[in-house]
Amino acid sequence: MKKIGFLSFGHWTPSPQSQTRSAGDALLQSIDLAVAAEELGADGAYFRVHHFARQLASPFPLLAAVGAKTSKIEIGTAVIDMRYENPLYMAEDAGSADLIAGSRLQLGISRGSPEQVIDGWRYFGYAPGEGEDESAMARRNTEILLEVLKGNGFAQPNPRPMFPNPPGMLRVEPHSEGLRERIWWGASSNATAIWAAQLGMNLQSSTLKNDETGEPFHIQQAAQIRAYREAWKAAGHTRTPRVSVSRSIFALVNDTDRAYFGGSGEGRDQIGNIDEKTRAIFGRSYAAEPDALVKQLAEDEAIKEADTLLLTVPNQLGVAYNAHVIESILKHVAPALGWR
Structure with a gap:
């Protein structure tokens, strides 16, 4: 059994040509797709975060709006860039959204x-500290966030506060247990x-993923997952x-699917550089008739290792499509692979 959700950029x-022509469209359609996915029986609605971009x-x-409109589906991000975050303010926002969603974040x-x-x-307004680079800053912000989310008091209370304080040191509020x-953590290495x-x-x-061995993407990713579990x-x-993995997967069940994705062929991994120093490998997309798709996905070692699969969706094609x-994967593919 696997949890199956969608991931929207x-x-x-x-x-x-786009059905998502403004920021308002993107936000409102994200809410509508989460509601639709819950009705279809999907397990998660996840959203990517990019700054200075459309x-x-x-x-x-x-996340709070999706939480208020749904009742069962997990609501998440993949991922929030911790170079841009104040971890204490983030803890307040996350706690509020999680309480609205009933602890589904x-x-x-x-x-x-x-x-x-x-x-x-x-x-x-953020900059690395002495001896840090931007990656170290992100990890430092993460460690602060994790500590604050434990819910322990750490701030010295004012002896003459505007409102009465509980005893002891104070924590960030609201706190959402669990x-x-x-x-x-979104790990590339x-x-x-x-x-x-x-x-x-x-x-x-x-x-x-960082191309660390030259092997096919799904093999490297499966090895990463096993190394993670050993360290855990x-x-x-x-x-x-x-553990989750993300994939672009399209079951070709009608003429519209074939028109959009039928020319994708077998698909293959791609190699590129994400900065001057890092060689990366990009996983293939999957697009085929359901029977062929089942066979292809059965050979993906990383999907086998993961308990959660996030389907990246072409959000500009509209909520209905x-x-x-999502429904095509849940109906035609997941049962044949034992995911449902």
């Missing part, structure tokens, strides 16, 4: 990907996956961690 463009950005108003966070502008986090165990395990975070592994066990955590994409 929330792209929008004023082009006549995509979804500020996540917590959207699954927050994916990470160091983030290359952005639209140079050092965009500096415009938000949210600390629903934080995920084996080392950061191991680091996430040591800190007790769940693992999100996307369709992009060695750290002595008592709960069972969760994306609901159809």
Whole structure:
């Protein structure tokens, strides 16, 4: 059994070919798709966060709105860029959204990907500390967030407060019990996956990974997941961690599907550089008739290792079509693979 959700980047463009032509469209359609996905029986609605781009950005108003409109589906991110975040303010926002959603948040966070502008986090007022680079800053912010989410008091109370304080040191409010165990780290390397395990975070592994061995993407990703689980066990955590992978998967069940994705062929991994130093491997897309798709997915080692699969959706094709994409996987593919 696997949890199956969708992942939307929330792209929008004023082009006549897009059904998502404004930021408002992207936000409102994201809510509508989450509602539709819940009705179809999907397990999760996840959203990507990019700054300075025509995509979804500020996540917590959207997460709270989805939480208020749904009742069962998990609501998450994949991922929030921790170079841009004040961890205490983030803890307040996350606690509020989680309480609105009834403790259904699954927050994916990470160091983030290359952005639209140079050092965009500096415009938000953040800068690495002495001896840090931007990656170390993101990890430091993450460690602060994780500590704050435990709910322990740490702030000295004012002896003459405006309102009465509870006894002892004060914590960030509102606090949502259990949210600390629903934080995920988006790891592009084996080392950061191991680091996430040591800190007790769940693992999100996307369709992009550092090319560390030259092997096919799904083989490298499966090895990363196994290394993560070994590190989790060695750290002595008592709960069972969760692991997600993201894939672009399209079951071709009608003429519209074939028109959009029928020319994708077998698909293959791609190699590229995400910055001057890092060689990355990008996982293939899957698009085929359901029977062929089942056979292809059965050979994906990383999907086998994960307990959660996130389907990346072409959000600019509209809510109705994306609901159809999700339903096609749930109906025609998941049962044949034993996921349902």
